[in-house]
Amino acid sequence: MLTVHKLVKRFKQVIAVDHLDLYIEEGEVFGLLGPNGAGKSTLIQMITGLLPIDSGTIKLDGQSIQERPTEVKRHIGLVPQDIAVYENISARKNVEFFAKLYGLRGKGLKESVDEALERVGLMERQHHLPSTFSGGMKRRLNIACAIAHKPKLIIMDEPTVGIDPHSRNHILESVRKLNLDGSTIIYTSHYMEEVSAIATRIGIMNEGKCIALGTEAELRQRIASQEKLTIETEEGVESEHHPAIDELKKSAIVLDVHLEGNQLELMLSPHYDRLQDILFILAKHGLSVLTLKRETPDLEHLFLSLTGRQLRD
Numbered sequence: 001m002l003t004v005h006k007l008v009k010r011f012k013q014v015i016a017v018d019h020l021d022l023y024i025e026e027g028e029v030f031g032l033l034g035p036n037g038a039g040k041s042t043l044i045q046m047i048t049g050l051l052p053i054d055s056g057t058i059k060l061d062g063q064s065i066q067e068r069p070t071e072v073k074r075h076i077g078l079v080p081q082d083i084a085v086y087e088n089i090s091a092r093k094n095v096e097f098f099a100k101l102y103g104l105r106g107k108g109l110k111e112s113v114d115e116a117l118e119r120v121g122l123m124e125r126q127h128h129l130p131s132t133f134s135g136g137m138k139r140r141l142n143i144a145c146a147i148a149h150k151p152k153l154i155i156m157d158e159p160t161v162g163i164d165p166h167s168r169n170h171i172l173e174s175v176r177k178l179n180l181d182g183s184t185i186i187y188t189s190h191y192m193e194e195v196s197a198i199a200t201r202i203g204i205m206n207e208g209k210c211i212a213l214g215t216e217a218e219l220r221q222r223i224a225s226q227e228k229l230t231i232e233t234e235e236g237v238e239s240e241h242h243p244a245i246d247e248l249k250k251s252a253i254v255l256d257v258h259l260e261g262n263q264l265e266l267m268l269s270p271h272y273d274r275l276q277d278i279l280f281i282l283a284k285h286g287l288s289v290l291t292l293k294r295e296t297p298d299l300e301h302l303f304l305s306l307t308g309r310q311l312r313d
């Protein structure tokens with residue numbers, strides 16, 4: 001449905017999207033994960049025609065956004081990162097306003113607005129002003145405004161930032177329902193667990209590139225053979241430059257070491273079972289172990305091992 005080919009966007013020195021290739025198939029919920037500044041919003045703004053492309057192509061059902069912006073935009077609904085609703089007209093009038101921009105009128109308009117408000121659970125508050133809504137309700141209204149014209153592709157840019165758990169669950173549930181009813185969805189987030197809950201396929205973006213792509217099972221496969229060891233030490237390790245960390249990093253059995261608060265996180269090579277070697281290194285540098293936890297890493301660790309960064313700063 002959506003094909004992105006060798007897409008590039010620069011802001012002076014910064015290359016926000018770097019020769020990115022991506023395809024989204026009809027019926028997918030595509031979870032786009034990445035830390036701050038990865039280029040997710042820039043990519044979305046280009047897909048939705050809000051930002052000009054430096055080079056590369058974006059096509060929706062074979063139609064180019066550069067060549068046929070009006071036709072392509074008609075089939076896309078964008079839920080932007082920042083809430084964009086009019087505070088001083090009712091929720092219903094907000095949805096009507098956006099639906100009218102896409103040419104809906106009369107009975108079709110009424111039915112579409114009803115359906116959109118119903119989907120986000122705001123029917124009972126339809127005549128209230130958004131200025132009286134919680135942040136979560138405003139976000140849900142934002143979604144209603146984006147979906148009333150029944151777009152084929154719905155793009156949600158971090159729609160759960162800063163909202164209460166009830167609205168968050170409501171949003172995740174409405175994403176599932178929209179998808180079941182035939183919409184294709186791109187959902188960006190910093191939160192692995194959200195993407196994991198709803199996405200049929202996941203792309204991980206960093207520094208303008210898509211560095212991993214696949215179903216959650218496929219991505220997990222890439223780290224399935226590794227193990228994570230979390231160590232809490234009595235003394236506390238202040239920096240990544242601690243001599244114990246340097247020595248652990250040089251050890252053949254330790255693939256990676258990170259300092260997370262007062263804990264050391266070690267990625268171990270497959271089937272490693274000589275924990276005493278690690279304890280020996282720690283003891284040698286005066287560190288006594290309080291707790292040890294050994295587990296299979298999750299996708300946040302895949303991200304960490306690919307980029308050396310956390311998904312959230």
Ligand SMILES: Nc1ncnc2c1ncn2[C@@H]1O[C@H](COP(=O)(O)OP(=O)(O)OP(=O)(O)O)[C@@H](O)[C@H]1O
Nearest residue numbers: 011014015016034035036037038039040041042043
């Ligand atoms: N209008 C702009 N002018 C200059 N630089 C920009 C502009 N928009 C984005 N950038 C830069 O491009 C890079 C990608 O930013 P972008 O907002 O696309 O990332 P993101 O993945 O959406 O991050 P976040 O999760 O924080 O929204 C960053 O380095 C950012 O500072």
